[in-house]
Amino acid sequence: MxxxxxxxxxxxxxxxxxxxxxxxxxxxxxxxxxxxxxxxxxxxxxxxxxxxxxxxxxxxxxxxxxxxxxxxxxxxxxxxxxxxxxxxxxxxxxxxxxxxxxxxxxxxxxxxxxxxxxxxxxxxxxxxxxxxxxxxxxxAALKKIKMSFYTQFQWQDTDSEDGASKRNDGFQLRRFRVGATYTHDDRTSAKATFDVSTGSNRTAAELKDAFVTYAINPTITEVGTEVQFGQQPLPLGFELERSSSEREMPERALYNRRLFAGERDRGVMVRHGLGAGWQAQIGMWNGLTVTDPQASGFRDIDNKVAFTVGAKKEADNHEFGISALFGNRPSFTADNGVEVTQADRALVFIHGSYIGLFTEALTARAEVMFGKDRDPLGGIADPKFDQETDVLGWQAQLTYNLNPTNQLTVRYDSYDPDTDDVTGSNNRIDTWGVSYAHWFNPAFKLSLTYESPSEQGTEKRDNVWTLRSQFKL
CATH class of the missing domain: 1.20.120 (Four Helix Bundle (Hemerythrin (Met), subunit A))
Structure with missing residues (x-):
C-alpha cells in the first residue's frame, strides 16, 4: 500500500x-x-x-x-x-x-x-x-360544560273575538331557550336555563332552571340516590317535567297550564332508585310555581311549604307512575275587593306511556290529575275562583310515526276547575287537537297544529291554528 x-x-x-x-x-x-x-x-x-x-x-x-x-x-x-x-x-x-x-x-x-x-x-x-x-x-374542562339551545318561532291564528286571545295572533317568538349544564364530577352537577322571549311582547328574559344535583349514590345504569335543590320542574305526572322542545303539541294541557304555570317551583327533592327501573321521590317546595298568577308576595305572608311524593317505573318502551302534591294557596284580598279564602292543595297524578302500541310506530301517552285546589285564573286583580274546589284534569295522546321524518299526533284533554258546579261559565273545557310535524334534519322541524276547545256552558269561538318552526342544538 x-x-x-x-x-x-x-x-x-x-x-x-x-x-x-x-x-x-x-x-x-x-x-x-x-x-x-x-x-x-x-x-x-x-x-x-x-x-x-x-x-x-x-x-x-x-x-x-x-x-x-x-x-x-x-x-x-x-x-x-x-x-x-x-x-x-x-x-x-x-x-x-x-x-x-x-x-x-x-x-x-x-x-x-x-x-x-x-x-x-x-x-x-x-x-x-x-x-x-x-x-x-x-x-376536560370544556367537556364538563354541556350547552343547550332551542328556539320556536310561530304563526298563530285564532277565530276568537276575545282581545286577550287575539293578542297571540300573528308572528311571535314563542320560546328562545339557552342554558348550560356543568358537571363537576360524577356526583355533582348544576344546570341553568333562561328564556329570553317572555312577557307580553316576547322580549323579556326569565330564569327557568337553576338547580344543583348531588348524587349521594352515583350510578351509570339506573338512578341511584340524588338530591336536587333550586328552581326546577315539579315532579308531577309526565308533562310538567317534559321539555317543550320534545313535546308533540304546541303547549301543555290546560289543567297543567292553569294550576302549574311555568311548571317550576323552588325547593329540594330527593330521588332514590329502587331497582328494576323503579324510582321514588320526595320533595319540599314553596308551594306555588314561580309564575303562578297569585304567587306575588305570598312568601312574605305565609311561610307554609308544600310537599311532593311519588314513584314511577321506566323501561325501554313504557313508563308509568303516581305522584302527589300537598300544600296550600294563601288567602288574600283581590284588587277588586273580593276576599279570597285559603285553599288546601291536594292533587294526585297518575300517568303512563307506551311506545310500540299495536305497532312500533305508535306511541300512547295518558295522564289524569284530580284533587282539591283553587284555580288562580284572573290572578290577584280579578280572581275567578275565591275558594277551594274539587278539580279534575286528564289527557290522552296518540303519536304515529309515518316515517323517520314525518309524525302525526292527536290529543284530547279535559279540565274541570270545579266538578261540583255543572252550570257555571268557568267550568269544564274539553279540547281536541291534531298536529303534523316534519323534520328537515335532526335539528330543524316544522309543525302545523289545529286545536278546538269546547266549553261547558257558554261556548266560545277560540279554535286556533299554529304553524311553528323549531331549531334545537
Missing amino acids: NAQSRTLVLAMASVGIGGLAVGSHASLSPRFEAFGKSLSKLTASIQIDTQKVASTLKGKMTELKELKDKASMVTQKIGTLAAEGKLPTSDEGIKVLQDLVDQLKQTNEALKKVQEDVEGILGWIEGQNENLPIMQADI
Whole structure:
C-alpha cells in the first residue's frame, strides 16, 4: 500500500462512516446507530398521530434506507480492496478510490442533515408533549360544560273575538331557550336555563332552571340516590317535567297550564332508585310555581311549604307512575275587593306511556290529575275562583310515526276547575287537537297544529291554528 492509498484509507476512516469494520458491513456506524436511537425515541414520543408527522417520518425513513444502502455499498468496495491488498497504486485507481471517499463524505453530510431534521421533529413533538397536559386539561374542562339551545318561532291564528286571545295572533317568538349544564364530577352537577322571549311582547328574559344535583349514590345504569335543590320542574305526572322542545303539541294541557304555570317551583327533592327501573321521590317546595298568577308576595305572608311524593317505573318502551302534591294557596284580598279564602292543595297524578302500541310506530301517552285546589285564573286583580274546589284534569295522546321524518299526533284533554258546579261559565273545557310535524334534519322541524276547545256552558269561538318552526342544538 503506497502513501496515497494509506492517506485515502485514513481519510475514509475520518469521514465517520468508516466506523464499519474494514471488510465488513454487518454493523452500522455510530452515526447510523445514533440515528436509529433517535428514530426509536421519535417513534416512542409520538402521541398525536397526525398526517403531517406520519408523512414526514415516512420520507425520513426512506431517505435513511437509501443512505444506508449507499454507505454499505461504498464501504464494502473499499473494505474488499483493502482486505485483498488490492488498493490501487496508479493515478487512475487512486482517482477511483478518491471518488469512493467523496461519496462517503456526501453520504455523511446527507446523514447529518437527516439527523438535524429528526432532531427538529423531536423538538416539535416534545413541545407538543409539554402542551399536551394543558390541552387535555382544557378539553376536560370544556367537556364538563354541556350547552343547550332551542328556539320556536310561530304563526298563530285564532277565530276568537276575545282581545286577550287575539293578542297571540300573528308572528311571535314563542320560546328562545339557552342554558348550560356543568358537571363537576360524577356526583355533582348544576344546570341553568333562561328564556329570553317572555312577557307580553316576547322580549323579556326569565330564569327557568337553576338547580344543583348531588348524587349521594352515583350510578351509570339506573338512578341511584340524588338530591336536587333550586328552581326546577315539579315532579308531577309526565308533562310538567317534559321539555317543550320534545313535546308533540304546541303547549301543555290546560289543567297543567292553569294550576302549574311555568311548571317550576323552588325547593329540594330527593330521588332514590329502587331497582328494576323503579324510582321514588320526595320533595319540599314553596308551594306555588314561580309564575303562578297569585304567587306575588305570598312568601312574605305565609311561610307554609308544600310537599311532593311519588314513584314511577321506566323501561325501554313504557313508563308509568303516581305522584302527589300537598300544600296550600294563601288567602288574600283581590284588587277588586273580593276576599279570597285559603285553599288546601291536594292533587294526585297518575300517568303512563307506551311506545310500540299495536305497532312500533305508535306511541300512547295518558295522564289524569284530580284533587282539591283553587284555580288562580284572573290572578290577584280579578280572581275567578275565591275558594277551594274539587278539580279534575286528564289527557290522552296518540303519536304515529309515518316515517323517520314525518309524525302525526292527536290529543284530547279535559279540565274541570270545579266538578261540583255543572252550570257555571268557568267550568269544564274539553279540547281536541291534531298536529303534523316534519323534520328537515335532526335539528330543524316544522309543525302545523289545529286545536278546538269546547266549553261547558257558554261556548266560545277560540279554535286556533299554529304553524311553528323549531331549531334545537
